[in-house]
Amino acid sequence: MTGETQNPQQFNLDAEQVVLGCLMQSQDTFVEVEPHLGKGDGFYRQQHATIYRALLDLRDRQEPTDPITLASHLLGTGDLNRIGGAHYLHDCVAKVPVAAQAGHFAKTVARFALLRSLAREGQRIVNAAQSAHHDSAEAMLEQARAWLSELTGSSTSRSDALWKDAAGRTFTEIGEVADAPDGPVGIPTGLHDVDEVLEGLRPGQLTLVAARPRVGKSVLLLNVARHAAVHLGKRVVLFSLEMSENEVVTRMFSAGTSVPLTRIRMAKHLTDEDWAKLARYIGDTSEAPLHVDASPKAGLAHIRSTTSRIVNEHGPVDLIVVDYLQLMPPANPRASREQQVSELSRGLKLLAKEVGAPVVAACQLNRGPEQRSDKKPQLGDLRESGSLEQDGDQVILLHREDADDPESPKAGECDLIIAKNRHGRQDTITVAAQLHLSRFVSTAIV
Template sequence: MAEIVRIAEPVEPAPNSTLPQNVEAEAALLGALMIDNRLVEDVQLKLKSHHFFEPLHGRIYDAILRLTDSNRVANPVTLKPLFETDEAIKEVGGPAYLAQLTGSGAAVIGARDFATQIYDLALLRALIGVGRDLVEGALDTSEDVAPLAQIERAETELYKVAEEGGAEGKAKSFAEATKDALQQAEKALNSGGHLSGFTTGLEALNSKLGGLHKSDLIIVAGRPGMGKSALGTNMAFAVARRFLRDSADGIEASKSAGAPAVLFSLEMSADQLATRILSEQSGITSENLRTGKISQQEFRELARAAAELESLPLYIDDTPGLTIAALRTRARRLKRQKNIGLVVVDYLQLLQGSGRNGAENRVQEISEISRGLKQLAKEIDVPVIALSQLSRQVEQREDKRPQLSDLRESGSIEQDADIVIFIYREDYYLKAVEPDMPSPNETDKLAKYEEWNAKFAAAAGKAEVIVAKQRHGSTGIVRVRFDGRTTKFSDAVDEGYMPELRS
């Protein structure tokens, strides 16, 4: 059962001020509900007992809901036994107060308006509470002063108020439910028949996934050195660049296969990521860029690439040690300010949980984080790509291709993810077992070295993107190329393709 966010509990009024409330509207609504129980269906999805300013009214409202939910009549007679021992009702005349609430039948006509006003006033009280807490926290210097943390907490609380102030949940008609599906199908048709979401930057992967879809949590996992950070960065860059190109071509943002993107890098700094992207676009190795070992011509290529990327809608947050709550707050802020359409997190295991339970173990913490990332994807309606480490048991198998059971520390990652992608590069493992170069007279060693060399040559620069789980389609292996010099993934050349010969 989902936890109810109690954002509107009564708070003590500040000196010389009165909190927004209308107790008369609360009484009129309760009377209307007891006169006509059918009205409960109209208000119960949005209005909760903690929205009432008068606590007694909240308890009466809860009792009405309990009775109607069990298909019993809720009126002053059936409610009387539930309130005979209630101290607060004794102060207003005892259970007879219930009958007084039904005194005006005219209240039935305005019941929905009363419910809306009670709800709106509760949100205003909640807003006052958040503002008061913010002021008190800012004035209190008895603890460690952490203004940025206070701001993030305030943003989280404000978002709770805004979230509860949104449209209440309701069932959709079939026509409404299929509208998005038809739009996705049209988008895939217009893109050439395989891309209904945002581009991954790899045609073969687009064909397998149909692109990156809104509200999906995509896990990209691999052992260290496989290139998961590179793939996550490549995807974020591809989505942002596609948006830039589509905008230049006059394509509406809603029909674009790209979007502004944000990359939360808990491992690498922003300048390191920028160096990677510049290396990919200029063709100059990251090592040469860092050490300055470039020619004048290469510098001109670098300047050209940098100029082209100046307006790229790609944002990098390299704040270390983020909690899942802080990350969600920052992502929501960027959604509001920059209208981001993709979130990339590098990487999941470096995030921290809420830490509310001191005895909480790491598996529970990872479960909280993966669940929080999925909730974020649904909240702001964007695909979220989370990079993840794999356990060392991969290294102990002869076939080192990852499996879902290798996801590190928690099975909830597999459960929460809509898509799970593994990266496997055989050349990485072959390089680790490279034999020493034998002398010409060591024939046995020479044969083994040549065998290894042939295997390495066949695997060099190749990678497998393994789609191990996909809610929207089939699983399988997508073969791509990986340039370790520039950390760039690209589509593999079809070696079986031969151009048509013309006489």
């Protein structure tokens, strides 16, 4: 940050001056510098941050950024004397070596800023750990992860955009949608009639799948993840806090091969044909870009860091699936449960925007449906926090009549109640619930 420290190993004033000098020489260097320095919080000296932000102001106004114009601008804002006067601007320009690479020096400044931030957060963790009770060790670990994740989650790139730039990008995206083949705008769920209503799972948005226990939340989430990774080749990260890796994979085997789940679990009952189906399925899906994380204590910090690692190692992530939200450990165990759930849902929403991928998360409803005669869930049944309804771009409520009445005429069916849809209509879609195969099947597909 801009506050000064005493450790000479945590800053490089020459690099900071060269960056500013390059920007005063040519506005073209903003393209190289801005991705690393964003709004200028990474400068060690406050005067350099002030100069940098003044340069951004001039650039955004489409005015020259030369030392004379910059000095006049700083005089008008009352900052010229504070940054060392007009002669200091010329000193920065004089620092620029021949054929200087502005991006290289900007990256140097950003790296020193990261080291200073790490040092501060490290000391913060030490102080908190020394005062923490041993019973809260796990919670302290999650808090430490959350603090460190703020460093990786907070980008130095600018978050604001001029209207002409934002409008141009959006117009291009609209054109790409218009030229694309017919089908959902986002990632299809694999359920044709659901996709017609939702138009797929859109990047940067949070979809909540909510139900009472044993209705089919996990089944739906695994179906969506399997369809995206296996059938569409999308890179999917699945966080399963409730089921082990073995349980996740076993269910996907059943859904993908039509071999009943009970036979797979009781392997001695598998037929030769079953074994052949399983072997063929493994071979056919061996290259599916699906990452399964079955850590039972995957909090927001863990999900962020794991996703970031996968992006660094394999490239962009297309879909994040979390099963399920209320099992995620909170960063602040002392907060009320409502505050904890609000923090988790907001964190997942922000993660979707930061990664630029849809996030689908299961969550549990309260006992409201059980107290109504028709047992149908409503948005108000979202357990423990109204923020779930607020943060979710889409909310899908699951209802199976045969979960309460095995003799129901709708046995074998599940209603997917699209109770909230930010981009379209609300509707109720009935799908076939083939739970013995751990899957839902769209009735719109013959």
